[in-house]
Amino acid sequence: MRYAPLNKLFLRTFMILFLTCVTVRINLCFSSIPSSLKTLDLNGHFDFDEVQHAARDFGNRYQFLPLAVLHPKSVSDIATTVKHIWQMGPRSELTVAARGHGHSLQGQAQAQQGVVINMESLQGPKMHVHTGNFPYVDVSGGELWINILHESLKYGLAPKSWTDYLHLTVGGTLSNAGISGQAFRHGPQISNVYQLEVVTGKGEVVTCSENQNSDLFYSVLGGLGQFGIITRVRISLEAAPEMVKWIRVLYTDFTTFARDQEKLISAENAFDYIEGFVIINRTGLLNNWRSSFNPQDPVQASQFKSDGRTLFCLELAKYFNPEDVEVVNQDIRNSLSQLNYISSTLFLSEVPYIEFLDRVHLSEIKLRSKGLWEVPHPWLNLLIPKSRIHSFAEEVFGNILTDTSNGPILIYPINKSKWDNRTSVVIPDEDIFYLVAFLSSAVPSSTGTDGLDHILTQNKKILEFCEVGSLGVKQYLPHYTTEEEWQAHFGPRWEVFVQRKSTYDPLAILAPGQRIFQKEMSYAQ
Numbered sequence: 001m002r003y004a005p006l007n008k009l010f011l012r013t014f015m016i017l018f019l020t021c022v023t024v025r026i027n028l029c030f031s032s033i034p035s036s037l038k039t040l041d042l043n044g045h046f047d048f049d050e051v052q053h054a055a056r057d058f059g060n061r062y063q064f065l066p067l068a069v070l071h072p073k074s075v076s077d078i079a080t081t082v083k084h085i086w087q088m089g090p091r092s093e094l095t096v097a098a099r100g101h102g103h104s105l106q107g108q109a110q111a112q113q114g115v116v117i118n119m120e121s122l123q124g125p126k127m128h129v130h131t132g133n134f135p136y137v138d139v140s141g142g143e144l145w146i147n148i149l150h151e152s153l154k155y156g157l158a159p160k161s162w163t164d165y166l167h168l169t170v171g172g173t174l175s176n177a178g179i180s181g182q183a184f185r186h187g188p189q190i191s192n193v194y195q196l197e198v199v200t201g202k203g204e205v206v207t208c209s210e211n212q213n214s215d216l217f218y219s220v221l222g223g224l225g226q227f228g229i230i231t232r233v234r235i236s237l238e239a240a241p242e243m244v245k246w247i248r249v250l251y252t253d254f255t256t257f258a259r260d261q262e263k264l265i266s267a268e269n270a271f272d273y274i275e276g277f278v279i280i281n282r283t284g285l286l287n288n289w290r291s292s293f294n295p296q297d298p299v300q301a302s303q304f305k306s307d308g309r310t311l312f313c314l315e316l317a318k319y320f321n322p323e324d325v326e327v328v329n330q331d332i333r334n335s336l337s338q339l340n341y342i343s344s345t346l347f348l349s350e351v352p353y354i355e356f357l358d359r360v361h362l363s364e365i366k367l368r369s370k371g372l373w374e375v376p377h378p379w380l381n382l383l384i385p386k387s388r389i390h391s392f393a394e395e396v397f398g399n400i401l402t403d404t405s406n407g408p409i410l411i412y413p414i415n416k417s418k419w420d421n422r423t424s425v426v427i428p429d430e431d432i433f434y435l436v437a438f439l440s441s442a443v444p445s446s447t448g449t450d451g452l453d454h455i456l457t458q459n460k461k462i463l464e465f466c467e468v469g470s471l472g473v474k475q476y477l478p479h480y481t482t483e484e485e486w487q488a489h490f491g492p493r494w495e496v497f498v499q500r501k502s503t504y505d506p507l508a509i510l511a512p513g514q515r516i517f518q519k520e521m522s523y524a525q
């Protein structure tokens with residue numbers, strides 16, 4: 001009893017000393033992270049001050065401030081940085097996000113208090129086009145698709161599979177899939193890659209392909225950046241056409257529209273690009289088209305009324321070279337004669353190939369000039385099995401949405417046979433599935449139907465409808481916040497995904513912005 005006060009005093013002193021030591025250690029640990037990065041021997045450099053831009057993306061809704069931005073000049077800069085963080089082990093919280101063009105929607109290319117790697121500054125070997133029977137181009141993982149197009153066209157060649165917008169990086173789209181109107185024939189961009197060079201979560205530089213380190217190759221394709229940073233890519237090419245016949249026709253009946261789309265994606269050589277979009281309650285639609293398209297029958301087209309109607313536009317393209325124009329015109333007439341669109345709504349245009357592929361950039365320039373590009377983009381991209389697309393269309397285009405004034409809604413079918421099930425991407429389990437993309441823009445601080453809250457509520461209703469009806473829908477560019485949701489997304493492939501993570505990025509250093517894993521392999525909240 002006599003010694004009790006003394007014991008208490010000793011205990012208190014000990015606790016104060018202990019807590020002080022822990023605090024100093026933690027502070028030392030955090031303050032030493034930037035300085036330890038500063039000691040790395042790099043060709044490029046770290047920026048610890050100008051980091052705000054890396055906390056933004058196209059979605060304009062999520063902002064996670066990194067500790068540093070690496071501007072790599074070589075692959076070894078990336079490998080050195082990742083290896084350094086890997087060697088620090090679980091005692092450091094540091095994560096690494098490769099940032100392509102930052103066109104993610106919910107912070108997927110960001111890293112809270114981590115390192116963001118600005119992939120566009122990677123200056124690997126110059127882009128190199130190989131001609132011959134199986135032409136291909138070797139590019140940096142941070143290269144923009146528009147630059148690849150320009151370079152390969154110098155050799156009369158071009159990649160086969162695209163995204164609608166080309167100011168995205170190769171590494172960014174290959175981490176998802178890369179889908180556009182050519183996917184029905186060539187598959188997504190991840191089906192058109194021969195080889196990758198990857199920096200894994202341990203900082204190893206590995207070359208992989210179908211025959212070499214194939215598990216890593218397929219893990220990374222569609223892998224949401226979880227297994228490695230893509231530093232170099234070999235992309236398959238084909239002969240590029242000079243010109244494109246670009247066609248639009250309208251339908252009022254969804255069943256007829258979908259039947260024609262499905263007929264076309266199964267036809268041998270009907271068209272080179274097949275997409276579609278939904279238009280609800282739009283005034284003067286065909287009149288607006290006249291700035292870039294010519295109506296086949298101007299008088300009838302001028303009498304067509306789009307107001308108050310739900311319309312489905314089939315968008316087609318046929319590639320050609322000028323010397324073949326007669327044959328191509330005949331082919332197009334034949335293909336169109338087998339479709340059941342509203343005849344007065346046939347609109348045609350003829351544009352250079354490059355202009356066709358880079359078409360969304362024109363809209364970007366217009367929107368930027370009006371200050372409407374850098375607004376919140378609450379996009380929702382869904383892959384819907386063919387067997388459920390009719391109930392989806394009936395409910396979503398008939399009930400949930402009352403107009404399409406917040407942005408385009410794309411809808412088109414894709415052949416599953418063109419996808420490789422060894423990649424990490426998750427798609428519906430049917431031979432044909434539809435991409436439906438709600439590409440909404442929100443007016444900042446609006447509380448009306450063009451505001452963020454309204455659009456998010458609509459997205460939620462759409463997702464709830466899919467969930468309740470068990471439509472077997474998969475999100476493309478997926479975004480979830482709980483482990484249960486990620487598990488449900490991957491379904492039976494979850495185990496493989498986790499296994500791949502523990503093989504290639506066991507400390508969960510890479511792509512923290514996807515919020516699938518947390519460092520040390522525990523899962524996101």
Ligand SMILES: Cc1cc2nc3c(=O)[nH]c(=O)nc-3n(C[C@H](O)[C@H](O)[C@H](O)COP(=O)(O)OP(=O)(O)OC[C@H]3O[C@@H](n4cnc5c(N)ncnc54)[C@H](O)[C@@H]3O)c2cc1C
Pocket residue numbers: 057058097098099100101102103104105108109110119141142162163164165168169170171172173175176177178179180224225228229230231360477511513514
């Ligand atoms: C206007 C617009 C149009 C679009 N059109 C289409 C379309 O038609 N089809 C389609 O499929 N998609 C489309 N997208 C979506 C687009 O493909 C994805 O958002 C893509 O991730 C953007 O590429 P990015 O270079 O900006 O990637 P970022 O947003 O920078 O990164 C995306 C993810 O990939 C990871 N990542 C980036 N680079 C690498 C790398 N080198 N190695 C490993 N991981 C990496 C990031 O960490 C992040 O997790 C469009 C997006 C926009 C904004």
